[in-house]
Structure formats: C-alpha cells, structure tokens
Amino acid sequence: MPISKALTDELNLYEIGRNVRALRLKKEIGLVELGQHTGLSAGMLSKIERGRLFPTLPTLVRIAMAFGVGLEYFFCHDVRRRRSVGIVRRRERQRFPERPDRQDVWYYFESLDFAAVERKLTAYYAEFEVLPASQLRAHDHSGAEFLTVLRGRLELTLARRTCTLERGDSIYFDSSISHFYRRLSRTPCTAIVVTVP
Numbered sequence: 001m002p003i004s005k006a007l008t009d010e011l012n013l014y015e016i017g018r019n020v021r022a023l024r025l026k027k028e029i030g031l032v033e034l035g036q037h038t039g040l041s042a043g044m045l046s047k048i049e050r051g052r053l054f055p056t057l058p059t060l061v062r063i064a065m066a067f068g069v070g071l072e073y074f075f076c077h078d079v080r081r082r083r084s085v086g087i088v089r090r091r092e093r094q095r096f097p098e099r100p101d102r103q104d105v106w107y108y109f110e111s112l113d114f115a116a117v118e119r120k121l122t123a124y125y126a127e128f129e130v131l132p133a134s135q136l137r138a139h140d141h142s143g144a145e146f147l148t149v150l151r152g153r154l155e156l157t158l159a160r161r162t163c164t165l166e167r168g169d170s171i172y173f174d175s176s177i178s179h180f181y182r183r184l185s186r187t188p189c190t191a192i193v194v195t196v197p
Helices: 005-012 016-027 031-038 041-050 057-067
Strands: 095-097 107-111 121-128 143-151 153-158 161-166 170-174 179-183 189-196
Touching: 016 041, 016 057, 031 041, 031 057, 041 107, 121 179, 143 153, 143 161, 153 189, 161 170
Parallel strands: none
Antiparallel strands: 095 107, 107 121, 121 189, 143 170, 143 189, 153 161, 153 179
16 A cells, blocks of 8 residues: 655655664675565565665564664664663563464564664564474574573474473573574473574
8 A cells, every 4th residue: 555755754754774774784794684584585675775665563673673673773863762771561572473474484483672772682482383394494693592491392403413402491502503493392382582693
C-alpha cells in the first residue's frame, strides 16, 4: 500500500536508511552477511539503505537486534537522550522464528534487551525445536556467545566437538567457530543466549 507524501517526508527526517548503512559499515559487514543475520534479502536491505523502501517495525527490529541497538536508535536524534538502561517486560517481548523464510525453523527467539540502545551485547530467550539431523544447519558469526540452558537437554556442536548441555549448564565459546544446536529432550528446551560482537 503506497504511503502519502506527508508521511514519506516525515519518515525521511529520521534517515533510517542512512543509519542502517552507517551501522553496517561500522561493523564492517556486507549486505549479504547482514541478510544472513536478519533473514532479510540483500536486495531489500539495499533498498532500505538507499531510502527506496521504509522498513516495517518487525523488519527494523530484526536489523536493530543484528547490530545490538534498540529500536529507539533509529528515532532519537539527540544522542544524550539515548538510553543506556532499558527494561523489557515479559509482556512486551515478541517471538520470532530464527529464519522467517524457512519451513524448518531451528529455534524461536525473543529479544530480552531491545529497550536499551547502543548495547555492548545482545541477549535472547530461545526455544529450540525438534528437527531431523539432516535439517540442522551450521552457522558462525563474529564475536563470542554465551548460553545457559533453562529447560530440557541441548546438544551443541562446535566444528567437530559435540557436547550435551542440561538444565543449569552453561557454555561460552568463540562464535566464529562453525556451530549448531540440536534439541535432545522430548520436553521443551529453552535457553538464554548472549552474543557479543
């Protein structure tokens, strides 16, 4: 649905595309890599950066989480007003599939810290699904990752090393190592996941 010129002019004031591009260049990642982190196509991200497309709020939340910033980052012009403290109430959390473009969803996640902007880390609540081994996909990303299991049993494979984590177990690892998770328990399997760029 096309938007009015008045609304377009108002949205242009926030320079969302320019801010997305500035964050991406600051992190030194390409459009394809950003697409892998957000589940969005490189073409769509390019249009957003060039101001040809205004992202929906869910799309902008995905981009914000990939960069470890809050949604307010894109709407707050005064740096002094950007909050370094952010409280997220349970009722405010949104549940997303890890890849919106796939049927075989590996896990669902909820951002636990989206209310804070310019974060030094990103925290998620994750709920893992049962998938056949043939559908498991290894991935990697720069930085480090910390995970603690809240419920169930989870298998984590790091390159050629595999370990089993149960309720209360935690692990820290270099997330540039290719890794994937596999839910082992029949009962729900949930964890807190923290990533640091």
